[in-house]
Amino acid sequence: MSVPTVDPAVPAVVARIAGGRPLRAVWANEIGGTTWRIGAGERDAEFVKVGPPHPEFDPELEAAKLGWAREFIAVPEVLGAGVADGLGWLHTRALAGRNTIDPLFSADPGPVIDALGIGLRRLHETAPVTACPWRREPLTRLSPAALAELGAPPPVDRLVVCHGDPCAPNTIVDDAGGLVGLVDLGELGVGDRWSDLGAAHWSLEHNFGPGWWPRFLASYGIPDDPVRRAFHRRAWELG
Template sequence: MNIPISQVPDGPLAVPVALREVVHRWGGPAEAAVLPAVWVNALGGTTFALDGAHGRLFCKWAPAGVALDLAAEATKARWAARWLPVPDVVEHGAAAEGSWLVSRALPGRSAVEPDWIARPATAVPALARGLRRLHDTLPVAGCPFDWGVPYRLERAVGDTGGLQDPPPVDRLVVCHGDACCPNTLLDDAGGEAVGFVDLAGLGVADRWADLAVATLSLGWNYGPGWEATFLAAYGVDPDPVRTDYYRRLWDVGP
């Protein structure tokens, strides 16, 4: 299967009934039927923005049955927060209709906001340096989360027949798990990475599991021709074999 591409919605969206009490608890109106939405995940989730007495918060919602594990995201964000700027989770919960995660806003803006899309020569190297920082900073030793090939093949959806013989590991790191461009926040001044979001897939794996997807997403967001720039800024030579393998693995489920 091909993983669908998420996007910024055109305007406010309906707040699920099960989420309205949570929104009110964190400073929103008692009957918050609609709220500004900053992201719609094509798998079925929505991220709402909430400005109130507690400052700017983001409320993520995953309807029951969709493949968005907000409990895992909360756990992994709390673990990674010891080393990197990631969302400060203030509440996670679930009901029959779905689950939610409330976190405080981080500095910076998504790397796919229009002004960054218009400046890929600045944004792309910043994304690469940010991913290298994540890989160099999060400690493999003691990381309780796995994102390696056997783990992912067990959970894959689709034909995995051509994926049973992975290339040797280049370098084992704690991967982001969804290193697409929107999941890095860039500062306003110099275009450096100042935050990392959507960490449900975070875990130990070959760094090319991230690099293959990160470079793939450049074309979705900035157009073709930016992979070499990204890899040079990250500090690694192209690796067509590992890139091909991990993109095919991504296609059967991240």
Template sequence: MNAPLPETGKTVLSAIPSGPVPVPRVVAELAGRDRVTPVWRNQLGGLTFRLEGPGGVRYAKWVAAGTPELDLPGEAERLAWAGRWAVVPRVLELGADAEGAWLVTAEAPGRSAVEPRWMADPATAAAGIGRGLRLLHDALPVAECPYDWSVERRLPRADERVAEGEGPADWSPEHRHLSLEEARARLGDPPPIDRLVVCHGDACVPNTLLHDDGTPASHVDLDSLGVADRWADLAVAAWSTEWNYGPGYDTILYAAYGVEPDAERIAYYRLLWDLT
């Protein structure tokens, strides 16, 4: 998962760690005598560990100090809010010190859609992800959501990245033919809202957990959760099936969600994702 897919050239930077992972001091202290297993490394260097012992299973997410894109207090707030209507991890502890910040949650039901069980049956997994995303969008009340993930809220981050020197070489292959000016101009003309929902904010394949029969179980990594057009989630969720499973599973996800592909909105929200 941490290499370019031959069909797309897309590099997936978040992955299950494949080699030794140093355990941060605070994670070791939180674990005590529990067994510590690294289970995920995201593209910004954040680490997630499984802590397993006689008392059960917990998950500890840790980010180094000075990583502003990873807002663990914000994620803890969003988990507590979303947990009133959807199945998400329950927050157990939140803290920070000079080395980094951490968030400890209880185990949520299901297995990540990138675990070997689902990598071997991607069609069933893609359908479960689509159904799970629809259930999440239908369950979370827009009128009561205090969080915003709209285009207007996200565009300043695109401008920041351009100012920091990021450009076409850092984008997905399908966008590298665009100049900075062309890409930014396209983002300045968003399509009309299809349906406002409370979006997951990172509805990529690994963040849906599935029951053994392929039905949706829970969602994780909701640090960007907020109100936006549902295509902000849909476009990226379907895109990520290509990164993780290969081509051809996006249509399964759309069908399971209950929507026909919308080429204009898919193109827009994928470009916005790339630049933000």
């Protein structure tokens, strides 16, 4: 994901939901989707994520996952979801806070690194594997060449309910860097916890630079596993 460098055209469904309220594009993703923020204040902010048909964006499925996960961890409240004019859309109420790559934390990322580990561990510990109706199977999306590069996966360490996209912008924190909740749960499903941890390792370096992995692991609460970490990080990069 990235911040749009130019103002995109406002889709009709976004304009309809905004109803004249302030509106701006805040994220653009690699599959042609855009996330829009509605509202001027923090207390009444809403988001609408829109995108073309794609295996990685099913707004009604993501709405179902958010509704299921909110029993176990703070996630956005779903206000609506559907398809309009060839675009999928998901309308949510914002969690009160900032994502962890907000400039407020650039001078001292330490507290938000802790929040990233705490948030992921909380999801993994509290969401029940036996009750989750979805599976996290990222290897099924890889090309034969990518699978050949990866080789045989290591044995599963521990099955948990994975976030599926645990990159830094998908954790929301308060102004002190304390955990508020998680967003963007469209890939949520049961899988090896190192599927999430490998992706988190990539995100830490991408968003904060080298050197933060030990602190993240300390907040998550397990020792490193270089073999599983390397495999699942590379699977994330190839996906």
